[in-house]
Amino acid sequence: MDSVLQQARERFPHYWQLMRFDRPIGTLLVLWPTLWGLWLAAEGVPRADLLVIFILGVVLMRAAGCVINDFADRKIDGHVERTKNRPIATGRVQPREALFLFAALVLLSFVLVLFTNALTIGLSFGAVALAACYPFMKRYTHLPQVVLGAAFSWSIPMAFAAQTGEINPHSWLIYTAVVVWTVVYDTFYAMVDRDDDLKIGVKSTAILFAEQDRVITGSLQVIVLITLLMVGQRFELAGIYNLSLVAVGGLFIYQQYLIRQRVREACFQAFLNNNWVGFIVFAGIAGDYFFR
Numbered sequence: 001m002d003s004v005l006q007q008a009r010e011r012f013p014h015y016w017q018l019m020r021f022d023r024p025i026g027t028l029l030v031l032w033p034t035l036w037g038l039w040l041a042a043e044g045v046p047r048a049d050l051l052v053i054f055i056l057g058v059v060l061m062r063a064a065g066c067v068i069n070d071f072a073d074r075k076i077d078g079h080v081e082r083t084k085n086r087p088i089a090t091g092r093v094q095p096r097e098a099l100f101l102f103a104a105l106v107l108l109s110f111v112l113v114l115f116t117n118a119l120t121i122g123l124s125f126g127a128v129a130l131a132a133c134y135p136f137m138k139r140y141t142h143l144p145q146v147v148l149g150a151a152f153s154w155s156i157p158m159a160f161a162a163q164t165g166e167i168n169p170h171s172w173l174i175y176t177a178v179v180v181w182t183v184v185y186d187t188f189y190a191m192v193d194r195d196d197d198l199k200i201g202v203k204s205t206a207i208l209f210a211e212q213d214r215v216i217t218g219s220l221q222v223i224v225l226i227t228l229l230m231v232g233q234r235f236e237l238a239g240i241y242n243l244s245l246v247a248v249g250g251l252f253i254y255q256q257y258l259i260r261q262r263v264r265e266a267c268f269q270a271f272l273n274n275n276w277v278g279f280i281v282f283a284g285i286a287g288d289y290f291f292r
Helices: 002-018 025-042 048-072 095-113 118-137 144-153 155-164 171-200 205-234 239-258 264-272 274-290
Strands: none
Touching: 002 048, 002 095, 025 048, 025 144, 025 155, 025 171, 025 274, 048 095, 048 118, 048 155, 095 118, 118 144, 118 155, 144 155, 144 171, 144 205, 155 171, 171 205, 171 264, 171 274, 205 239, 239 264, 239 274, 264 274
């Protein structure tokens, strides 16, 4: 028994790294839109039980997505500078272990969803499907970032379903904004790996956009702002929310400044900066309802 516990303690850091719990930025980028959806669905502070369920669900499903991503990329991560030290690529975690971990995380997430309602439970199967298929898309299309956006946004209709028992048609406008926003920041992320990806044949929007990457991501950021402005109109948000969009516009300009020379470290900083975008939009939504 002691030897089993000792082995578990030794392997735990590798599993922790595999689930990216040492790098919470991805969890935050999924969490902020989830909170947008919950607050808009509740027209203010959502039910406490749903808040707990969705926060835990985001943490678990993002971890599951990272695990299945590394399983899918186990033969190519070793050839990419940024990913060559990941647990599966280095052999510290075996592929079979990763599949068991993925299944366990998905199961725990599904248990959480069982405390909601039938519509939300039904939608949860879409979340699992998107999370499972995204890692394999980079082999077949230059638009895997769109699939990632669809996965990261899926919590929005689920939030409306859980809070209100139905999916508000306007929720798909939020969904669209998050998909486009995800394409932008994950393109910045992919710009970090572009040289390595070209060598090994992995596809991404960074490769597709090529020298037009700044123009296209900048245009997409404008679309995000316009869509979020429409969200504010549909949900009757005003002053504080609109001010938050002005701040987001400033952050988008800053991100374009960061990527201007396409330096790896600066592109990665532009990606990380989107955490503040998510937070500021949430602050605008929550603040607008709070001061009514």
